[in-house]
Amino acid sequence: MNKDPYKVLGVSPDASDADIKKAYHELARKYHPDNCPNDDLRQLAAEKMKEVNEAYDTIKSWRSAGKKTGGSGGYNSYGGSAIYVDIRNLLNQKRIQEADRLLESIPYNERGAEWCFLKGVMFAQIGRYFDAIRMMETACRNDPNNMEYRNTLESLRQATANRQNGNMGGYQQRQGCSTCDICSTLLCADCCCECMGSDLIACC
Amino acid sequence: MFGYVRPRRSELKIKEFDYYRTVYCGLCHAEKKLSRRLRYSLSYDMVALALCRIGATGEQSTFQKCRCVAHPMKGRYCVACSPSLSYTASVAAILVYYKLLDDKEDEKGFRRLGARFMLGGARRAMKASPIPALNTLTKEKLDALYAAERAGAESVYEGASLFGELLGEIFAFDEGDTLSKDKKICLYEIGNRLGRFIYIVDAYADIAEDQKEGKYNPFVLSGEDTNDESFTTALINALDMELAAALNALDLLSVEDPGIDSIIRNILAMGLPDVAEKVILKKEKMKTPKEPRHE
Numbered sequence: 196m197n198k199d200p201y202k203v204l205g206v207s208p209d210a211s212d213a214d215i216k217k218a219y220h221e222l223a224r225k226y227h228p229d230n231c232p233n234d235d236l237r238q239l240a241a242e243k244m245k246e247v248n249e250a251y252d253t254i255k256s257w258r259s260a261g262k263k264t265g266g267s268g269g270y271n272s273y274g275g276s277a278i279y280v281d282i283r284n285l286l287n288q289k290r291i292q293e294a295d296r297l298l299e300s301i302p303y304n305e306r307g308a309e310w311c312f313l314k315g316v317m318f319a320q321i322g323r324y325f326d327a328i329r330m331m332e333t334a335c336r337n338d339p340n341n342m343e344y345r346n347t348l349e350s351l352r353q354a355t356a357n358r359q360n361g362n363m364g365g366y367q368q369r370q371g372c373s374t375c376d377i378c379s380t381l382l383c384a385d386c387c388c389e390c391m392g393s394d395l396i397a398c399c
Numbered sequence: 400m401f402g403y404v405r406p407r408r409s410e411l412k413i414k415e416f417d418y419y420r421t422v423y424c425g426l427c428h429a430e431k432k433l434s435r436r437l438r439y440s441l442s443y444d445m446v447a448l449a450l451c452r453i454g455a456t457g458e459q460s461t462f463q464k465c466r467c468v469a470h471p472m473k474g475r476y477c478v479a480c481s482p483s484l485s486y487t488a489s490v491a492a493i494l495v496y497y498k499l500l501d502d503k504e505d506e507k508g509f510r511r512l513g514a515r516f517m518l519g520g521a522r523r524a525m526k527a528s529p530i531p532a533l534n535t536l537t538k539e540k541l542d543a544l545y546a547a548e549r550a551g552a553e554s555v556y557e558g559a560s561l562f563g564e565l566l567g568e569i570f571a572f573d574e575g576d577t578l579s580k581d582k583k584i585c586l587y588e589i590g591n592r593l594g595r596f597i598y599i600v601d602a603y604a605d606i607a608e609d610q611k612e613g614k615y616n617p618f619v620l621s622g623e624d625t626n627d628e629s630f631t632t633a634l635i636n637a638l639d640m641e642l643a644a645a646l647n648a649l650d651l652l653s654v655e656d657p658g659i660d661s662i663i664r665n666i667l668a669m670g671l672p673d674v675a676e677k678v679i680l681k682k683e684k685m686k687t688p689k690e691p692r693h694e
Contacts, residue, residue: 322644323556325599325637332629352636 200250208276209307211338212258219251282313291320308338312347319351327351403597405443406662407669415662417476421462422449425478428465429488432480433527436520437488440495444597445487450663451570451589452483454654455582482577485528490569492524493537501545505614533572540565548615555617559598566594581651588648589667592641596671599638604678631679638675642667 201208204218226243278297285294298314315330331348338344381396388395406419423446430438453460458481466474478484499521502514525534544561552558570590571583578586602617606625609616618625625631646667654660 322640323554323637324640325634326554326556328633328636329630332633 200253203246203250204254207305209279209305209309211308212340213338215251215254219247222247276309279309279313286313286316286320289320291317308334308341308344311337312341312344316347324351401444401597401601402442403444403600403671403674404447404593404666405670405674406665407673410665410669411662412658415658415665418460418658419446419450419662421460421476421478422446422453422484423477424465424467424475425449425460425480425484426487426491427467428477429480429484430491430524431467432485433488433492433524434520436517437492437495437524440491440517440521442491445491447593447663447666448490448570448590449484449487450659450666451586451652452486453481454656454659454663455586455652456483456577457655458483486530486572488524489528489530490533492521492528493530493534494569496521496525497537497541501541530572530574532574533569536568536572537565540568551615551620552617553620555599555602556595558602558617559595562598563591563594566597567591585648585652589645589652592645592648596638596641596645596675599634599641600675600678603634634679635675638679639672642671 201210204215204222206215206218210218223244226240226247228237228240228244278301282294282297285291285297294313294317298310298317301310311330311334315327315334318324318327318330328348328351331344331351334344335341335348385395408416411419423441423443426446426449427438427441430441460481461479462476463479464474465477466472495517499514499518503511503518506514540561544558544565547557547561567587567590570593571578571587573583603625605614606616606618608614610619623630646664649660649663649667654663
């Protein structure tokens with residue numbers, strides 16, 4: 196295919212999956228051949244429709260490949276995302292300062308979910324966990340369907356859950372007395388009374 | 400300095416608690432040797448430092464019975480002054496001195512008067528047992544910290560990492576080469592993580608006051624709703640990670656005395672999480688019958 200699939204859908208390369216899906220549905224409705232009464236138009240619409248479908252499929256395949264391989268998929272040829280691939284590679288190699296410089300070079304209005312995600316990864320690597328969690332939460336908010344973001348956020352949160360459950364076990368504090376305690380105490384008291392010749396609970 | 404670093408008392412064994420108290424009293428007497436006024440600034444944080452140093456150096460504690468103003472009749476058993484204790488007392492003098500210097504500038508009224516009263520004691524204590532290298536180091540780090548705060552650092556971690564570095568250096572400071580390199584690295588990490596923890600918790604605790612008085616506070620600057628559940632859980636999570644790192648370092652430090660190891664572990668795994676929950680979630684996790692008194 197010779198056209199930029201992002202341009203076909205009219206979205207920016209770092210748009211979230213949700214945005215792309217939305218744009219795709221919009222275009223699909225617009226170009227649906229059934230909308231056209233005229234035969235010529237119908238053919239044109241069918242062509243457009245095909246183009247849109249192809250573009251959507253391409254983006255989807257790129258993105259799923261990118262996720263599996265950590266970003267080395269088809270991102271590279273497209274300006275906006277190529278920089279994120281670089282950042283990912285830098286982060287993988289723990290070249291944090293360079294990664295941060297690249298992240299900061301991206302202008303504010305182009306900072307989407309992926310930017311937040313990568314910034315969060317960077318924060319986690321330098322131990323700024325609070326900032327990392329907040330960034331990761333923003334990334335998940337911007338792109339709720341992205342499993343990579345979600346998984347990373349979860350693993351960040353869980354890193355501590357294990358420690359708390361494992362290490363802090365100790366003994367549990369006693370929680371007052373239960374119904375069972377009351378009954379057994381009464382029974383004991385009854386036994387004592389019977390020993391002394393009297394009775395506390397008449398039926399036993 | 401803040402009194403946050405304390406164990407969860409209900410989880411200490413009695414012998415551990417007794418030992419903790421003897422270190423507390425021993426530190427008080429070590430401070431008294433430097434300056435009588437300095438002992439009023441005694442805090443649990445410094446006891447934790449003393450414990451870590453004693454654990455790392457592996458020095459044997461000897462006990463003696465001492466009387467003091469708080470216990471004039473019966474007296475208390477306390478750890479006899481050892482290199483670790485006198486080092487901790489000197490650190491306390493330095494930290495208190497710079498804290499008071501800062502207070503004298505910032506505070507008003509009685510607090511300022513109190514700061515001026517104590518300042519003399521701290522200054523005398525610093526002269527009594529000087530560690531010039533540590534003094535300049537502390538001054539440098541604190542200056543950097545104040546500069547970052549004045550510049551309005553956006554993230555709480557900028558101040559936290561500076562304060563962490565300061566505590567790390569203090570924990571691992573070693574003039575006479577009595578500690579091995581590995582121990583120093585572990586001590587540095589514990590101090591560093593503790594410092595970061597303390598700074599973040601303290602910043603959160605001061606939100607209301609700083610907001611009122613217009614002082615620097617990173618959480619106020621961020622403009623987020625600091626009482627929001629997602630904010631507080633993220634913060635608790637982040638603090639837990641600092642403590643987890645400190646606990647890892649403690650494992651590597653391999654303190655010989657199991658009692659001391661257990662007390663430090665208690666502080667990191669229970670005492671500090673309790674403090675974080677109390678300050679940030681504003682709840683008491685476990686009611687202890689009586690808070691440990693300042694003695």
